[in-house]
Amino acid sequence: RTSVSKPVILCVAQPSCLGSSTQCRGAVPVADVTSMAPRNQPSGNSSDSSCSSSMARGKRSALLNKDSEEYREHRARNNLAVKKSRTKSKLRAQETQQKVAKLREENENLVAKIKVLNKELSFLKDLFL
Structure with a gap:
């Protein structure tokens, strides 16, 4: 089956964290990894919420432009x-x-x-x- 998925942005703070840029607060989008994601992966990734909660407060300034x-x-x-x-x-x-x-x-x-x-x-x- 085919599904339309939103663009997935790689979070600089945690390369393994896939999600929207709003979930990765303070992260700089590096690349649109939609083309790299497996085709059979569901669009709702359970690790999305871990991105913002696991990012340390001190790393935010390092990630800003x-x-x-x-x-x-x-x-x-x-x-x-x-x-x-x-x-x-x-x-x-x-x-x-x-x-x-x-x-x-x-x-x-x-x-x-x-x-x-x-x-x-x-x-x-x-x-x-």
Whole structure:
């Protein structure tokens, strides 16, 4: 029997994944593989749904055309996120350094206080003994 099948596009993320370009989100269509598909294969392939679910989030940007507007927007958002993250990290490091300096100063004061109290204790012991 003959059936009319829709064009099948090879997904770059998973070469074994055959399906429409809407199922392979972020994938770049490489070739129309309709002519390569076996003639007796049913048009509803059960592995179609695995394409979008198994594609890792990190691979999407690698699959985008570097000249596309979507890619440039993604890079701009990512650059802002990285800048924000680095600023936040530097701020945390500065706060930690300030806290360390404050605690060291406090520690020195406590050590000095211990010395004074030990001298006082020693004086009082000598006085009463």
